[in-house]
Amino acid sequence: MPENAAAPSRPRMxxxxxxxxxRIVxxxxxxxxxxxAEASLEEIARQAGVGSATLHRHFPTRQALLEAVFQERVDALCxxxxxxxxxxDPGEALFAWLRAVAAHAAANRGLGASLMPGADPSLGSACHAMVVNAGENLLARARAADAVRPEIPIDRLLKLVGAISQATEQDPDAxxxxxxxxxxAIDGIRRP
Known part of the structure; x- marks a missing residue:
């Protein structure tokens, strides 16, 4: 990968x-x-073996740290x-992906909330955009195959998945x- 292909906003470290x-991530x-997602920043710094100032130098806000934590997970979903x-089967492909999003969010406490629209807009905004784009591509393909109800937008599907994930994240087998x-819920999304 050429050096100029790296993310322009992240200077070399x-x-x-x-x-x-x-280590912090x-x-x-x-x-x-x-x-x-409300884990103590001081405990995170201690576990990473760094001082609080080092943590804040790398991640000036909790949201920035959570985005870094979730970025790799979101990359896998995308x-x-x-x-x-x-x-x-485009319909089954969409449903398989929605199941993966739900399972992933339920197993990673706080991810569901960060991906839901209406949450703190700065928390996970880049991750949310990636998930929306990935889901929209699958949804468009499922719509074209007449496998899903045409009036359901991706943001509502992600809200549904986020709500299910939040409701189950404390379960032993979330x-x-x-x-x-x-x-x-998928039975209600399918085209009748």
């Missing part, structure tokens, strides 16, 4: 700064999964959507419970 950044990922664009509830 020294090796030690990159290590600190990566890894620690935050673990603590957010355990405690939710890659799955891209893979499903070539699936033989992804499975989210899938069971989403299966009920």
């Amino acid at each position: 020294r090796a030690d700064a990159r290590r600190n950044h990566d 890894a620690a935050a990922g673990i603590l957010v999964a355990e405690q939710g 890659a799955k959507a891209a893979d499903l664009l070539t699936a033989p 992804p499975a419970e989210a899938d069971r509830l989403l299966a009920i």
